[in-house]
Amino acid sequence: MDLQADDFYSALSHPMRLRALLLLKQEGELCVCELTHALALAQPVISRHLGQLKEAGLLLSRRQGLWVYYRVSDSLPEWVTQVIQTTIAGVSTTSPYQDDRQALHAMLDRPNQTCC
Amino acid sequence: MDLQADDFYSALSHPMRLRALLLLKQEGELCVCELTHALALAQPVISRHLGQLKEAGLLLSRRQGLWVYYRVSDSLPEWVTQVIQTTIAGVSTTSPYQDDRQALHAMLDRPNQTCC
DNA sequence: AATATATATTCTAAAAACTATATATATAGA
DNA sequence: TCTATATATATAGTTTTTAGAATATATATT
Numbered sequence: 001m002d003l004q005a006d007d008f009y010s011a012l013s014h015p016m017r018l019r020a021l022l023l024l025k026q027e028g029e030l031c032v033c034e035l036t037h038a039l040a041l042a043q044p045v046i047s048r049h050l051g052q053l054k055e056a057g058l059l060l061s062r063r064q065g066l067w068v069y070y071r072v073s074d075s076l077p078e079w080v081t082q083v084i085q086t087t088i089a090g091v092s093t094t095s096p097y098q099d100d101r102q103a104l105h106a107m108l109d110r111p112n113q114t115c116c
Numbered sequence: 117m118d119l120q121a122d123d124f125y126s127a128l129s130h131p132m133r134l135r136a137l138l139l140l141k142q143e144g145e146l147c148v149c150e151l152t153h154a155l156a157l158a159q160p161v162i163s164r165h166l167g168q169l170k171e172a173g174l175l176l177s178r179r180q181g182l183w184v185y186y187r188v189s190d191s192l193p194e195w196v197t198q199v200i201q202t203t204i205a206g207v208s209t210t211s212p213y214q215d216d217r218q219a220l221h222a223m224l225d226r227p228n229q230t231c232c
Numbered sequence: 233a234a235t236a237t238a239t240a241t242t243c244t245a246a247a248a249a250c251t252a253t254a255t256a257t258a259t260a261g262a
Numbered sequence: 263t264c265t266a267t268a269t270a271t272a273t274a275g276t277t278t279t280t281a282g283a284a285t286a287t288a289t290a291t292t
Contacts, residue, residue, distance in 0.1 A: 005207045006131040013129030014250085015122040032269060045251070047270055066259055066268045079206025083199050090195025091121045130280085148239060161281065163240055182238045182289055 003057045008080055011056035016041060017049050021058060023100050024072050025084050026092065030104070031067040031111055038104035067111055119173045119193055127172035132157060133165050137174060139216050140188050141200050142208065146220070147183040147227055154220035183227055 012018045019039055024030055030038075036046050050070055053059040058080075061070045072084070091097055104110075128134045135155055140146055146154075152162045166186055169175040174196075177186045188200070207213055220226075 005203060005210075005213075006134055009125060009128040009134055010131075012125040015126075018122055018125055042252075043269070044253085044271080048250090051270080063258080063269090066266095068269060077206060079202050082202045082206075086195050086198045086202060087121060090193060090198075094121075097121075158282075159239070160241080160283085164280090167240080179239090179288080184239060 003077055003080060007056050008058070008083075011053055011058055014049060014052075016045070017053055019096060019100055020046075020049060021053060021072065021084065022088055022092065022097050023104065024059065024070060025088060026101065027104065029069040029071040031069050033067070034104060034107065034110060035070070037107045038100045040103065119196060123172050124174070124196055124199075127169055127174055130165060130168075132161070133169055135212060135216055136162075136165060137169060137188065137200065138204055138208065138213050139220065140175065140186060141204060142217065143220065145185040145187040147185050149183070150220060150223065150226060151186070153223045154216045156219065 012021065016039060020035055023035070023038060032043065032046055032050065035050070036043050039046065050059060050061070054061060054070070058073060058076070059070050060073050061068050063069075076084075088097075092101075128137065132155060136151055139151070139154060148159065148162055148166065151166070152159050155162065166175060166177070170177060170186070174189060174192070175186050176189050177184050179185075192200075204213075208217075
């Protein structure tokens with residue numbers, strides 16, 4: 001929407017919010033429990049930071065049954081999308097971002113309507 | 117150099133540091149008094165934030181006489197440079213970034229070896 | 233050496249961000 | 263309705279960040 005540059009940058013000022021955003025941009029929709037697993041952090045911490053990213057307008061969410069899926073908004077300003085993509089291109093193969101994806105993929109029983 | 121993504125983003129988490137970085141990238145070298153004028157903030161505040169940006173590795177500085185000139189480092193990771201340029205392309209004509217440049221250009225007696 | 237100017241730093245208090253824990257809400261299933 | 267699970271929120275305490283004022287440092291000039 002009318003996402004301001006300073007809101008964008010302060011939304012990403014916490015390492016975990018940056019990790020979550022990059023992971024979501026690369027993986028598409030993820031539920032809270034997947035993020036909790038991938039980032040290895042407590043659920044309330046994850047939920048609160050996701051809430052901040054959503055509040056900033058960077059994320060959208062939808063509930064499906066017990067699970068809430070978050071994804072990167074598809075109506076971001078073009079420059080924001082480019083900045084995110086450029087950041088991914090620059091750092092996605094480094095720690096901790098690469099590890100986050102590996103942890104996600106190593107997760108068993110990812111909720112495909114199944115469980116968490 | 118080994119500027120980490122989370123250090124980059126937290127360095128820019130303060131609105132004034134973002135304004136200073138974008139202004140410096142667009143204008144080249146600026147001394148503290150020019151930034152103080154353009155951003156309309158107290159000198160110690162400016163100096164402290166510039167110190168943080170320098171500490172993070174985003175800025176370099178050199179002293180010339182009484183003045184200290186800051187500039188964006190020329191040895192940043194490529195993705196960082198791109199992110200900064202993309203941000204400028206996206207927001208430089210909006211407030212407050214446009215106003216900062218105007219205030220700078222409206223400044224009289226800018227130090228061309230002169231004064232401040 | 234004394235003075236003036238530009239910049240940096242220190243100190244203190246206030247504000248903001250963050251974590252952990254506990255609790256609340258929403259949904260599904262028995 | 264009762265129970266279980268996933269997620270969200272509230273509360274309290276701690277840490278971090280920030281601004282403002284005062285002071286220190288560096289340099290140039292006289």
